[in-house]
Structure formats: C-alpha cells, structure tokens
Amino acid sequence: MKHLSYLNKYFLKYKWRILPGVLFVIISNIFGVVPAQVIRNAYDLIVENAAIYRLYEGFDRQAIVYDIFSYSLFFFGALILFLYLLRGLFLFFMRQTIILMSRHIEYDMKNEIYAHYQKLSLGFYRRNNTGDLMNRATEDVNRVRMYVGPAIMYAFNTTVLFLLVIYFMFSVNATLAIYALLPLPVLVLAIYYVNTIINQKSEKIQEQLSRLSSFVQERFSGIRVMKSYVREAHAQTIFAEESNAYKTNSMGLVKVQAFFYPTMLLLVGISTILTIYIGGEQVIDGAITPGNIAEFIVYVNQLTFPVTMLGWVTTLIQRAAASQKRINEFLQLQPDINSGSQEIDLNGNISFKNVSFTYADTGIEAIKEVSFEIKQGQFVAIIGKTGSGKSTLANLLMRMYDPSSGDILIEGQALDKIDLHSYRSQIGFVPQEVFLFSDSIKNNIAFGLDAVTDEQVNQAAKDAAVYQNIIGFEQQFETMLGERGITLSGGQKQRVSIARALIKSPQMLIFDDCLSAVDTKTEEEILSNLGKLMKGRTSVLIAHRISTIKNADKILVLDNGRIIEEGTHEELLNSGKAYAEMYQNQLLEEENV
Template sequence: MKELAYLNKFFLKYKWQLLPGVVFVIISNFFAVIPAQIIRIAFDLVNENIAIYRLFNGFDKQDLILDIFGSSLLLFGGLVILLAIIRGLFLFFMRQTIILTSRHIEFDLKNEIYQHYQKLSLAFYRRNNTGDLMNRVTEDVSRVRMYVGPAIMYTINTAVLFILIIIAMVNVNLKLAIYSLLPLPLLAITIYYVNSIINHKSEKIQRRLSTLSSFVQETFSGIRVIKSYVKEETLKKGFEVESEDYKTESLALVKVQAFFYPIMLLMVGLSTIITIYIGGLQVMDGKISAGNIAEFIVYVNQLTFPVTSLGWVTSLIQRAAASQKRINEFLKTEPEITNPNPNPIDIKGAIKFKNVSFIYPDTGIKAIKNISFEINKGELLAIIGRTGSGKSTIANLIMRMYDVDKGEISIDNQNIKHINLEAYRSKTGFVPQEVFLFSDTIGRNIAFGLDELDHLKVEEAAKNAAVYKNIMAFDKKFETYIGERGITLSGGQKQRISIARAIIKEPEILIFDDCLSAVDTKTEEEILNNLGKVMKGKTSIIIAHRVSTIKNADKILVLDNGEIAEQGNHDELMNKKGLYFDLYEKQLLEEQQLS
C-alpha cells in the first residue's frame, strides 16, 4: 500500500465529495440490515399464527385470523420492498459520489503524468520506449482508478456491512454469532497468502503489456519499411510471441483467482451450515426462536457478496499498487535539464563554446571533445563533417537538450545553464535532422510555434521555405490534413514545412540540422537565398553534408571524430588544402559524374 499512498493527496483534495459517499454507504447498509430483523419477526409470526389457527379449529374466528395473518405478511413484505428501494436510492448516491470522484482523480493523475513527461529531458526519451510511456499514462492509470473508485467503495461497503451485521448477530445470540463467523479467520489467512501471489503476477502482466504496446507502436510507425522488406509474416510471428507471453502471464493470474473464489464461497457455505446446525440446537434449548435462524441465514447470505468481492477487490488493489509503482518510478524521475531562471531575457544571438566536451549518458559515446568556437550576432556558421563527427550534438547542446560534461556554452556572454530556458528556446528556431510533423493540417503544422494561427504569416513562411507552390497544388491547400508523422508528404516537402515552422517564429537564432538533404540543389539555393533575407542581422547555424550548401557562410567548422579539424571561411579552408578541400573535391567530382 506504500505505493498507493501517493494518491492520498487526491483524497484530501476531494474529501468533501468522498465523505458524503461514505455517509451514503453507512446509510445504505443500515437499510440492508433491517430487513433481516423484519424477516425474523415475520417468520415467528407465521409460527404463532399457525398455532393460533389450529387452536381455533372448528370456530368461525379462523377466517378472521387468516385475514389478519395475510395482511401482516403483506405489510412485512411491503416494508422489505420499501427498505430495498430506500437502500437502492442511497447506493445510487454512493456511486454518484465515490465513482464520480474516482474519474476526477483519474483526470488529475493523467494530467500530472503528462505534465511531468513534458518536463523530462531528451535523455529520458532516449532511455524509454514510447509504448511503455503511453501504457503508463493509459492502462496503468485506468487500473489505479479502479482502486480509487470501485475498490475503495466496495471495501468501505464491506467493512460497514460486516460491523453492522456482527453487532446485530451478537445482540441476538453471542454463541451462534461466533460459530457463524468461525470460517472468516481462515478466509483472512487465504486472502493474505493469495495477495502476495496476485501482486507479483500483476507486476509481470504490466511489464508484458508495456512490451506488447511498444512492439505494436513500433510496428505501426515503421509500416512503410516493413512492407518494403516484405516482413509482415516475420512481424506477425513476433507479435504472436509477445502476445503469447502476455496471455501466459494473464492466465497464471486468472488461475490464482479461479482458486480463490471457490474457496471463499466454500467458507460462506460452511457458515450457513454451521448457522442452521448450531441455531437448531439453540432453538431446541429455547434460547432463540426459529425466526432468529432465518435472520442469521439472511445475515450470512448478505455477507456472501461482500466476502466474495474481497477477492476481486484484493485483485484490484494489488494490480493498482503494481501500476502505481510503475507510475511513481517516472514521477520520481527528475529532469536533467531544469529552468533555473524565470526572468525574461533579450536574446541577441552571440554564441560561444569554450572547451566543451560531451558524452551521451545512455550510450557512453564521447560525441565531442574540447571544442571551442565563437559566433557573433548576425553571422552564419556552417558545420560540416563525416557521419558521427558530432555535428548534431552541437545543435542539441546549443538548444540545451543536454548539458555539457566539461567546458561552458555562453549565450550573449551568459552561461546557458543560468538563463531562462523557455524564453531562450522561444527565440530559437530549430529544424532537426529527423523531421517530425503532427497529424494535423499543413497550416497548423507551420503555425505550431505561434500562439494563434495567422494565415498571412503561414503563407509567407511557406514561400520562404520554397514549399508554397507544392501546398497550393493540393486540393485543400493549407487545410490539407497530413497523416501521422507526415506520411502523406515526400521527404523534401516534410523538410520544407519543418523549415517554414522554424522561421515563422522570427527567431534570433536559427539552427538547421542537415535539413536540406532531401531537396534538390535548385530548391536548396532558393531556400538559402530567402533565409538570407529573413535572417538578416540574426544568427544562423547550418549543419550540412554538401559543401555547396555552406560555402557562403561567414565561418565554417570542419569536424572530425568529435573535434574541430579546421575552421575558417570557404576561401581560407580551400587554401589550406586539408580535410575541407578533400570533401569539396570529392563532391565536385561526384556532381560532374552525375551530370
């Protein structure tokens, strides 16, 4: 239960909704206990009236006795029905308070998890797969809701009913009450033993479900590749294996529960047998009436559902505890990147790297080593190098997706760790290497960085990104709905929409992380010319593989194995006849061969 203690703050928040629910539980159970006493009176009345009826055998008063007897039974029957209706009314109020509150708690918990996910750093998402993250905010939260709603409701209901029935039993006959409830300690021991098994198996089921969700999510995301390589059957077999593992774990839990419920029903049935036997002896001794046996049997049967529900409630609580434990693991995860300074800042765009080194925490790869360079406001910096040389790492560090291990990054002569991160990122346009578009219209994808949709700005950004003509060729133009991750668009169109999304913010710093690889040379030149106008007086960083893309940059960094091999402008680097010169010559030769 220590994992579920996290939910206590929600119970305090909604205490004024929960407390009436508890009151309704008590009242409903009060009206549940009274009918047994009415049945006892009616049962004794039947015995007495039969004796009186026989006593007046042969007299004309028998019909009067029969009428009074029938009217009394109708009255008692009507009272039982009336009490059942009143109890049902309070049960309705109970569900309207407790179950409704559980939905509010579910809503709050989902929002809290989602907001916490938003705060976590990029490294967290590299360590955890999407399917598992989704499962914790959906399936796990749903199981927790079953605890804060039905489980708590039935637990309170069972506890109150037990107390009221035991008090009623003891008031009638202590000995019969003890014997009737004798099987319950054995039931408690069974529950205690099975609890640990249910908890263990519930945790395994949740882990299997996360693995299964991750497998399905990854399959659907990569469906184009799967179809291209004709791997449908292979993936189908993989899904069957994962699904089989989940089924095996689920069946193992069901087997435990299947053993649990008959045992509980046996205990309840045993209580009924003991009640009739001991009660019969008590009647013969004249200590109780036959009606008391009927009353006790009603009490025992009233305990049947609460006792049998103990297994179900126990299962709900254990599964909720397992789910909440998984949720708590993420809620206790602290973001590596925090925003220490809430004060607004005015970004100019000067960037300085001083002896910066960085190792990816999840892989241990040393991406860059002792790098130093400086960009002045309004300059265009280009970064080029072979795959894996650390180009994208520099872009991520400038965006402060990660913090450096050694050295310092300064923005306008302030350490990047000490400035308002949200304000800084809002003034920075970033086009990542892996373009991501949302399942929405083209217009809203471009306007993603704005507070509200401005059609004129959207169109202007599309023109500057050289994608306006492509968009206008669609039937619905900017209202064209694109599929998940922009699957309905070509690679070049996705890159240009992503560029438009970055420049519509009118950023002070613009970072292109190799985002022109899917466009042709002519379109690339058009985009760069437009960006020259848009980013005039502002800082731009272009990461590229093609020398033709960056030759007009104010400063070029040539990276090799995480270090700066050369730096300077195009002419200076060509005169050095080093690594940059070799790259330029090779690419020039390739272009000549293609032409």
C-alpha cells in the same frame, strides 16, 4: 499499499466527495441489515399465528385470526420493500459521490503524468520507448482508477456491512455467531496467501502489456520499412509470441482467481450449515426462536457479498498497486535539464569554452573540448563526417542536453542560468529528423505560434520554397498529413519543417542538416530567402554539402568530436587540409554523376 499512498493527495483534494460517500455507505447498509430483523419477526409471527389458527379451528374467530395474519404479513413485506428501496437510493448516492470522484482523479492523474513527461529531458525519451510511456498513462491509470473508485467504494461497503452483520449476530446469540463465523480465519489466511501471488502476476502482466504495446507502436510507425523488406510474416510471428506471453501471464492470474472465489463461497456455505445445525440445537434448548435461525441465514447470506467482493477488491488493489508502482517510477524522475530564471533578449552572441559531452546511456563521447565563438548576425556553418558530433552541437545549443564539462555562454550568460522557455521561443530550430504532426499543413507550419494569419503561413511557405507544392494539392494548406507527415515526400517534409521555423521570425536560426533531401536549385532559393530574412540575425547551418555552406561567414569543420579547422570557405580551401579534401571529393562525385 506504500505505492498507493501517493494517491492520498487526491483523496484530500476530493474529501468532500469521499465523506458524503462514506455516510451514504453506512446509511445504505443499515437499511440493508434491518430487513433481517423484520424477517425474524415475520417468521416468528407465522409460527405463532399458525398455532393460534389451528387452535381456533371450527370457530368464527379463525377468520379474524387469518385476516390479522394476512395484514401483518403484507405490512412486513411492504416494510422490507420500503427498506430496500431506501437502500437502493443511498447506494445510488454512494456511486454518484465515490465513482465520480474516481473519474476526477483519473483526469488529474493523466494531466499530471503528461505534464511531467513534458518536463523530462531528451535523454529520458532515448532510454524509454513510446509504447511503454503511453501504457503507463492509459492502462496503468485506468487500473489505478479502479482502486480509487470501485475498490474503495466496495471496501467501505464491505467493511460497514461486515461490522453491522457481526454486531447484530452477537446481539442475538453469541454462541451461534461464533460458529457461523468459524470459517473466517481460514478465509483470512487464504486472502493473505493469494494476495502475494496476485501482486506478482499483476506486475508481470503490466510489464508484458508494455512490451506488447511498444512492439505494435514501433511496427506500425515503421510500416513502410516492414513492407519494403517483406517482414510482415516475421513481425506477425513475434507479435504472436509476445501476445502469447501476455495471455499466459493473464491466464495464470485467472487461475488463481478461479480457485479463490469458489473457496470463499465454500466457506460461506459451511457457515450456513453450521448456522442451521447449531441454531436448531439452540431452538430446542429454548435459547432462540426459529425466527432467529431465519435471521441468521439472512446474515450469513449477506456476508456472502462482502466475502466475495473482498476477493475482487483485493485483486483490484493488488493490480492498482502494481500499476501505481510503474507510474511512480517515472513521476519520481527529475529532469536532467532544469530551467534557469534569467530572461534574455537573444541577439545571437554565442561562446563555447572547452565543451565536452558524453551520452550517459551509451558512454559515447560525442564532443571533445570544443571552443568557438559566434557573433550577432553571423552565418555560421558546421560540417563534418557522419558521427563527427554536428547534431550533438545543435542539441547542446538548444540545451536539450547539458555539457559534461565546459561552458556555453549566450549573450555572456551561462546557458544553464537562462530561462529555457524565453530562450527557445526566440530560436527557430529545424531538426535533422523532420517530424510533422497528423494535422493540416497549415497547422504544422503554424505550430510554433498561438495565433497566425493566412498571409503569414503563405509567406513562410514561400520562403521555404514549398508554396507551389502546397497549392498544387487539392485541399492546399488544409491538406491533412498522415502520421509523421507520410503524405509528403522527403524534400517537402523538410521544407514544411523549415517554414515552421521561419514563421516565428526567430532571432537565431539553427538548421540541423535539413536540406539533404532538397535539390540544388531549391536549396539555393531557400538560402537566398534566408539571407534576406536573417539579415542581422544569427544563423547556424549544419550540412554535408559544401555547396550549401560556401557563403557562410564562418565554417567549423568537425572530426571525431573536435574542431579541426575554422575559417571562411576561401581560407579553408587555401589551407589545403580536411575541408579542401572534402571539397575535391564532392566535386569528383558530382562529375561522376
């Protein structure tokens, strides 16, 4: 239960739902147990009146005895019906308090998990796959809800009913009660043994379900690659293996439960047999009446429900504990990146001082003792071979990661002391891997702002040189995009992503190699528009093509995580080093094309 103790804060929050719920449980069970005593009196009445009826055989009084007997039975029957109606009413109230509380807790938990996920740093998402994250926020939360709702409700109900039944049994006859409850220690041992097995199997089931969800999510996201390489059959085979593993684990749990429930019912049946046998001897001895045996049989049968529910509740609790353990693993994680408190007005003055960075999950040192400065209003370009550390620099500048060593200063202040929300809201960032949402083109462009006009959206699309493409669609800006923007071409996706950054009118713009799928003419148009929009503002452009960056105020050449050259286009060409070599190679490639 240590993992489930995390939920105590929710129970405290909704205490005014739990407390009335517990009260309704107690009242409903009182009305559930009292009918057994009514049945005892009715049974004794039948036995006594049957003897009196036979005694007056042949006399007129026999009809009077019969009428009294009939009215008495009708009264007892109506009383039992009334008691069960009251019990049903309070059971309804019980569900309306406790079950509704569980839905509120489910809502709070999902919000808490989602909010916590958003706080975690980019490295967390590199280490964990989307399917597992989704499964913990949906399937695991649902299993926890079954604990805070049905499991707790039936646990209260079972406990109260069990205590009431035992109290009334011992108040009637202690000897008979002891024999009737004799199988219970065996039941306790069985539950203790089975609990461990259920817990182990539940954890395996949830882990396998996460693997299965991750596999499906990943294959559907990469469906184009799968079809291109004709790997549908291969994926189907792997899915069948993963699904079979899930089925095997689930069947193992079902087998345990299939053995558990009949065993409990058998023990209840033994209690009934002992009740009739020992009760019969007690009646012969005159210790109890036949009505008491009927009363005890009702009690024993009433215990069938608590005992049966005990197994089901145990399963729910064990599965919820396994799920809550998985949820706690992520909720207890702290973000690698914590926002500072200093608000700044971003102008674009940036300084890197001996900055190095190593990816924790791979151990790759992507940036090594990098130092450079960017002044307000400068257009700075970063170029280098694949894997030289260009995108890592962009991520460090956006503070997706903190450097392993060295300092990054923004407007003279340490980046880790600056309020992240304020800082990032003043930056327009276009990542290398373009991501568009399954929404309209208009909403994708307006994503970074709470409220925009159609004129702003149109202008951003024009600045990104994608306006003519959009108005060519049948529904224009209301065109719905498929998952990850699959409806658009690669170049169109990049330009919509650029429009999303430009509409913010940012103080600083960072392009992470986001013009790779754009033709030269469109690229020149976009860069020309950027020159007008970003006048007096800082722009950082990461690119592979030298033609894209030749007009930059400063060019940084990266190789193997280090800056090997720095200067303008002309200065770097005149130096005749790595940049000049890259320029000549790209000219030869263009001539060959």
